[in-house]
Amino acid sequence: MNRLGPTICLGALLLGVGPLGAQQGPDSTSRGQQRTLDSLSLAMRALQARLDSAIDAQRTAAPVAAAAQPSRAPGTYMNVSFVGLTSAGASTARDLDRLEVGDHDPRARGFTIPNAELALDGAVDPYFKGFVNLVHKLDQQSETLVELEEMYVLTTSLPANLQLKVGQFFAEFGRQNAQHPHSWAFADDALVLGRIFGADGLRGQGARVSWLLPTPVFAEASFTVLNSAGETTASFRSLESGTIHGGIPIDREVRGLQEMLYMPRLSTSFDLTGSQTLVLGASGAFGPNNSGPGARTSIEGVDLYWKWKSPRASAGFPFVTFQSEVLSRRYDAESRIAALDGVTVLPAAVLKDVGGYAQVQWGIRPLLVAAVRAEVLRNDDPASAAFTATEREDRDRYSTNLTWFPTEFSKVRVQYNFDRRAVMGNDSSLWFQFEFLLGAHAAHKF
C-alpha cells in the first residue's frame, strides 16, 4: 500500500499543473491541457492497476496466513521427532551379544531399550538442508549411552544434478545400512551387515557426492569419502577389527589419502508395471585396515528391492516386497602379533567373508504385515588358517514376524528367529517390539 502514495502525489501534482497551463496562449493552452489530461489518465490507470493488485494480493494472502499461522508455530524452521523402541523377549542362546549382531537389536533376555532417537531436520537456508539424529540407548546394566548417530547437511541446489552431503552419516552402501531401525522389516539387523560393517553399521565423518544421471530411467551414482577409523568402520581402522584378524591392532594414523575410506555406488530403478517397482544397486567400500601399516580391506555388495502395491492401496496396503543383499569382504591381514598371547606371530593372510539375506514382506491388509527372512554367512578361510574367530563362524538364520501398526505412529511386532551356528549350535529366540513416534510426520523413502 505504501507504493500508492507516490502515485496519488503524482496525480495531485498533475491536477495542480492544469491551471498553470491555462495562463498560456490558446494553442499551447489546449496542448497543455491535453498533456495534463493524458498524464492524469495514465496516472489513474496506474493507480487502478495497483489498487487491483493490492486487493488481489490481500484477498489471496489473508486466508492462507490465517490458516497457516497457528499450525506452523510448533515446528517453525525445524521438524522435531522422536522414536522410542522397547524390545522384550528371550532366547535359548546365552551369548546374546554374539547371537544378535546389531547395536539396536535385542541383546538381552527380558526388556531392553535399544533405540531412543531424537531426529531434527529442516532447511538451513536456500542452499542446504540439515539433519541430526541423536540416539540414546540403555545397555544391559541400564546405563544410558548417547551417540551422535548422524549430523549432516545436504545441498539442495547444486548444478548438473549433483548433490553433496557433508558431516557424519550412514554410508549409502546397499539398502539397509542407511536405514534407521524404525524402517527395518525385522526386530534385528541383518547378520551380514553386522558381520561386515559392525554393530553400528557403516557410517562416519566425511562427504558424499551423488549424481542423478541424465538417463531415461532412474540411475544415480555416488561417491563417498569417509574417515576409516573407529567402531563405525569396523572392517577398517577400528579396534574391533582385531576380532577379524586376531592380531593386536596397530596404531595406524592418517598419512595420506590411502588412509581414507572410499565408497562408490550405482543404483537404478524401473517401474516394471504401474504397480511394480524394481531397484537394483551395486556398492563398494575400499580402505585401510589396522592389521599392518599397508593392509587393506575391500567390500563389495549388490542389492535388490522389488515392490508390488495394489493400485487401489488403502493406507499403502496391500503390498508385497522382496529385498535381498549379498556382500563379500576381503580382509588382507599382514603378519601381526596374536592378541591372544601377545607373542605368537600370525602369518599374513587373506580373510574372506561372504553373506547375504533375502526377505519377503506381505502387507496383508491395512496396518498388518507378515514377513519372512533367510540369512547366510560363510567364511572361506582355508582349514590351515592360523587364526579363526568365533565372530566369523559360518551361520544361518531364519526369521518370521508379524507386525501390527495401530496407526502409522506406533508399531507392535512379534518375531521368531531360528539360528544355526557352526560352532555355537542351534538356538531359538522370541522377540517382541513396541515402537512409538512423536512429533513431526517423517516422509518415508522408498
Add this chain to the structure above:
Amino acid sequence: MTFRAPAVLLAAVALLSAATAPPRTLNVVATTPDLAVIAKAIGGDAVDVKALAKPTEDPHFVDAKPSHILTLNRADVLIDGGAELELGWLPALLESARNAKIAAGAPGRVSAAQGVKLLEVPTSFDRSRGDVHALGNPHYLLDPVNARLIATNIAQHLGGVDPDRSAAYQANLKAFLTALDAKQAEWQAALAPYANARIVTYHKDFIYLAERFKLDVIATLEPKPGIAPSPAHLAEVISAMKAQRARVILVQTFQNRRTAETVARQTNGIVLDVSQQPGALPGTDTYFTMMDSIVRTLVKALAETK
C-alpha cells in the same frame, strides 16, 4: 582467424534454430490427479502434465519411488496441494530431486491451497485425536469455489514461468471459469432439493462438498481421521444413522467397501462408489465429469432414500 568462420556459422545456426524452434512444452507435475486435470485445462497443449499419485490409490500414502524422483527432477512446475496431504512422501522425493525450479518459494512451485479457506484447522496438536492435518482438512477440491481459486493460482504460476504464453493461460483460465460457473449452478440446482440431507462418509474427505452443497455429514466410519473403524464405533454410526434417518454412505475406491456394506446392511443404506480423483472411475477424466459423477450418484441415492 581460421576458427572464426565455423564459429560464426555455428552461432548463426544456433540463433536461427532458436528463433524458429517451437516453444518448449512445459513439464508440469501435480501431486494428485485432481490438481493435474485442472493444470491440463489451464495449460492446454503448452504443458505436459503428470500426476504422481494414481487416481485409485490413497493419496496420503504414495510410494516415494525413484521414478517419481526422476519426474520431479525434470519438472518445470510442481503443483502440490499445499495442505500437507502429501507430507508422508513428497518431502522425501524433493530431497532427492535436486531441482531448484520447484523448490518452495520458486516460481515453478505452486502451492495450490494458496487462498483457500481450509476447514477444520486444528487449534491444538494432539494425535490422540487421530491423524489430523496441521494446516486443516486437505480434501478441498470438491468445493467448486476452491477449484476456481486453484485454477487461478495455476494460471498465474504458469504465466510466471512461461510469460510468452501467459495470455493463452489466461484465456484457458477464463474458459475454465466460465464452464465452472455454469457447472456449479447446475450442481447446486441438482442438489438443492436435498438440502440438509444426512450422509455418512468413510473418512473426513467430503466436508467441503457438504459445506458448499448444504449436506449434513452426520458420521464417518473412521472414529477419528486415519484410525481404522472399530466395531464399537460402527455400532455408534449405525445407531446415529437409524436415529437420524441417514441411509447414504460415500466410499472412495481405495477405502474399505466391505465395512461400509456391513453398516449399510444394518441401516437399509446404500453404499456409493465415488472418487475425488479424476480417472478413478470410468468417465471421470476431467474435473467437471468427476464432479458430475459425484453429484449424479448422490442425487440418485438421495432420491431413492428420501
